Amino acid sequence: MKNILVIHGPNLNLLGMREPEIYGRLTLDDINRNLSQKAENMGVSITFFQHNAESALVDRIQLTMTDGADFIIINPAAFTHTSVAMRDALAAVNVPFIEVHLSNIFSRETFRHHSYFSDLAVGVISGLGAKGYELALEYALTKR
Numbered sequence: 855m856k857n858i859l860v861i862h863g864p865n866l867n868l869l870g871m872r873e874p875e876i877y878g879r880l881t882l883d884d885i886n887r888n889l890s891q892k893a894e895n896m897g898v899s900i901t902f903f904q905h906n907a908e909s910a911l912v913d914r915i916q917l918t919m920t921d922g923a924d925f926i927i928i929n930p931a932a933f934t935h936t937s938v939a940m941r942d943a944l945a946a947v948n949v950p951f952i953e954v955h956l957s958n959i960f961s962r963e964t965f966r967h968h969s970y971f972s973d974l975a976v977g978v979i980s981g982l983g984a985k986g987y988e989l990a991l992e993y994a995l996t997k998r
Protein backbone atom coordinates (compact mmCIF):
# COMPACT_ATOMS: atom_id res chain seq x y z
CA MET A 855 0.00 0.00 0.00
CA LYS A 856 1.18 3.45 -0.82
CA ASN A 857 1.51 5.91 2.05
CA ILE A 858 0.97 9.54 1.19
CA LEU A 859 1.68 12.42 3.52
CA VAL A 860 0.08 15.82 3.00
CA ILE A 861 1.83 18.70 4.79
CA HIS A 862 0.23 22.11 5.18
CA GLY A 863 2.31 25.06 6.34
CA PRO A 864 1.48 28.14 8.39
CA ASN A 865 -1.89 29.90 8.28
CA LEU A 866 -3.46 27.17 6.16
CA ASN A 867 -5.46 26.23 9.27
CA LEU A 868 -7.36 29.47 8.55
CA LEU A 869 -8.49 28.47 5.05
CA GLY A 870 -12.09 29.40 4.41
CA MET A 871 -11.78 32.57 6.50
CA ARG A 872 -8.39 33.76 5.30
CA GLU A 873 -8.45 36.07 2.25
CA PRO A 874 -11.08 33.90 0.50
CA GLU A 875 -10.74 35.92 -2.71
CA ILE A 876 -7.18 34.54 -2.95
CA TYR A 877 -7.37 31.15 -1.23
CA GLY A 878 -11.00 30.16 -1.77
CA ARG A 879 -13.81 29.31 0.64
CA LEU A 880 -13.00 25.68 1.37
CA THR A 881 -11.64 24.98 4.83
CA LEU A 882 -8.59 22.79 5.43
CA ASP A 883 -10.93 20.11 6.75
CA ASP A 884 -12.93 20.26 3.49
CA ILE A 885 -9.74 19.80 1.47
CA ASN A 886 -8.44 16.98 3.65
CA ARG A 887 -11.80 15.20 3.69
CA ASN A 888 -11.96 15.27 -0.09
CA LEU A 889 -8.42 13.89 -0.38
CA SER A 890 -9.16 11.20 2.20
CA GLN A 891 -12.18 10.08 0.20
CA LYS A 892 -10.16 9.88 -3.01
CA ALA A 893 -7.32 8.00 -1.32
CA GLU A 894 -9.77 5.56 0.27
CA ASN A 895 -11.36 4.89 -3.12
CA MET A 896 -7.91 4.05 -4.46
CA GLY A 897 -7.01 1.92 -1.43
CA VAL A 898 -4.06 4.04 -0.33
CA SER A 899 -3.24 5.42 3.06
CA ILE A 900 -3.10 9.19 3.50
CA THR A 901 -1.98 11.24 6.50
CA PHE A 902 -2.31 14.98 7.10
CA PHE A 903 -0.16 17.38 9.07
CA GLN A 904 -0.59 21.12 9.50
CA HIS A 905 1.57 23.34 11.67
CA ASN A 906 2.40 26.99 11.98
CA ALA A 907 5.92 26.43 13.34
CA GLU A 908 8.89 25.76 11.10
CA SER A 909 10.55 23.41 13.61
CA ALA A 910 7.44 21.21 13.83
CA LEU A 911 7.30 21.02 10.04
CA VAL A 912 11.00 20.07 9.88
CA ASP A 913 10.44 17.40 12.54
CA ARG A 914 7.47 15.98 10.61
CA ILE A 915 9.48 15.83 7.39
CA GLN A 916 12.32 14.06 9.23
CA LEU A 917 9.85 11.48 10.54
CA THR A 918 9.35 10.23 6.97
CA MET A 919 12.77 8.55 7.27
CA THR A 920 11.11 5.95 9.47
CA ASP A 921 7.33 6.16 9.07
CA GLY A 922 7.09 4.58 5.62
CA ALA A 923 5.87 7.63 3.69
CA ASP A 924 6.30 7.04 -0.05
CA PHE A 925 5.25 10.43 -1.34
CA ILE A 926 4.72 13.91 0.09
CA ILE A 927 2.30 16.58 -1.10
CA ILE A 928 3.36 19.83 0.53
CA ASN A 929 2.11 23.39 0.62
CA PRO A 930 4.87 25.11 2.59
CA ALA A 931 2.80 28.35 2.54
CA ALA A 932 4.89 31.36 3.61
CA PHE A 933 7.86 29.08 4.35
CA THR A 934 8.04 28.46 0.60
CA HIS A 935 9.84 31.75 0.31
CA THR A 936 12.00 31.60 3.43
CA SER A 937 12.77 28.12 4.71
CA VAL A 938 16.16 26.66 3.94
CA ALA A 939 15.55 24.37 6.95
CA MET A 940 12.48 22.72 5.39
CA ARG A 941 14.24 22.46 2.05
CA ASP A 942 17.20 20.73 3.70
CA ALA A 943 14.86 18.34 5.53
CA LEU A 944 13.17 17.33 2.27
CA ALA A 945 16.55 16.85 0.61
CA ALA A 946 17.72 14.74 3.56
CA VAL A 947 14.77 12.35 3.66
CA ASN A 948 14.76 11.92 -0.11
CA VAL A 949 11.02 11.22 -0.35
CA PRO A 950 9.58 12.49 -3.66
CA PHE A 951 7.25 15.44 -3.27
CA ILE A 952 4.95 17.76 -5.18
CA GLU A 953 4.78 21.42 -4.14
CA VAL A 954 1.23 22.80 -4.19
CA HIS A 955 0.02 26.38 -3.88
CA LEU A 956 -3.62 27.39 -3.94
CA SER A 957 -2.81 30.74 -5.50
CA ASN A 958 -0.56 31.43 -8.47
CA ILE A 959 2.52 32.63 -6.62
CA PHE A 960 3.97 34.02 -9.86
CA SER A 961 1.10 36.44 -10.39
CA ARG A 962 1.48 37.90 -6.89
CA GLU A 963 4.08 40.00 -5.04
CA THR A 964 7.65 39.45 -6.25
CA PHE A 965 8.75 38.06 -2.88
CA ARG A 966 6.45 35.09 -3.58
CA HIS A 967 8.07 34.31 -6.93
CA HIS A 968 10.99 32.43 -5.41
CA SER A 969 10.55 29.02 -3.83
CA TYR A 970 13.22 27.14 -1.87
CA PHE A 971 11.46 23.89 -2.84
CA SER A 972 10.65 23.90 -6.55
CA ASP A 973 13.98 22.64 -7.91
CA LEU A 974 13.83 19.62 -5.59
CA ALA A 975 10.17 18.86 -6.32
CA VAL A 976 8.88 16.26 -8.75
CA GLY A 977 6.53 19.02 -9.88
CA VAL A 978 4.84 22.23 -8.82
CA ILE A 979 1.13 23.10 -9.03
CA SER A 980 0.31 26.73 -8.38
CA GLY A 981 -2.91 28.66 -8.90
CA LEU A 982 -5.48 25.88 -9.32
CA GLY A 983 -6.96 26.25 -5.84
CA ALA A 984 -7.90 23.10 -3.93
CA LYS A 985 -7.95 21.18 -7.21
CA GLY A 986 -4.13 21.34 -7.12
CA TYR A 987 -4.04 18.94 -4.17
CA GLU A 988 -6.32 16.50 -5.99
CA LEU A 989 -4.14 16.59 -9.09
CA ALA A 990 -1.04 16.02 -6.99
CA LEU A 991 -2.69 13.03 -5.34
CA GLU A 992 -3.75 11.61 -8.72
CA TYR A 993 -0.18 11.91 -9.94
CA ALA A 994 1.22 10.26 -6.79
CA LEU A 995 -1.16 7.36 -7.30
CA THR A 996 0.07 6.78 -10.84
CA LYS A 997 3.57 6.34 -9.39
CA ARG A 998 2.63 3.18 -7.50
Ligand code: DQA
Nearest residue numbers: 929930931932955956957966
Ligand atom coordinates in the same frame (compact mmCIF):
# COMPACT_ATOMS: atom_id res chain seq x y z
C1 DQA B 1 0.45 29.81 -0.59
C2 DQA B 1 1.18 31.01 -1.22
C3 DQA B 1 2.17 31.60 -0.25
O1 DQA B 1 2.86 32.70 -0.84
C4 DQA B 1 1.46 32.11 0.98
O2 DQA B 1 2.39 32.60 1.93
C5 DQA B 1 0.57 31.09 1.60
C6 DQA B 1 -0.18 30.18 0.74
C7 DQA B 1 -0.68 29.28 -1.49
O3 DQA B 1 -1.16 28.19 -1.22
O4 DQA B 1 -1.10 29.97 -2.45
O5 DQA B 1 0.40 31.06 2.81
O6 DQA B 1 1.38 28.77 -0.41
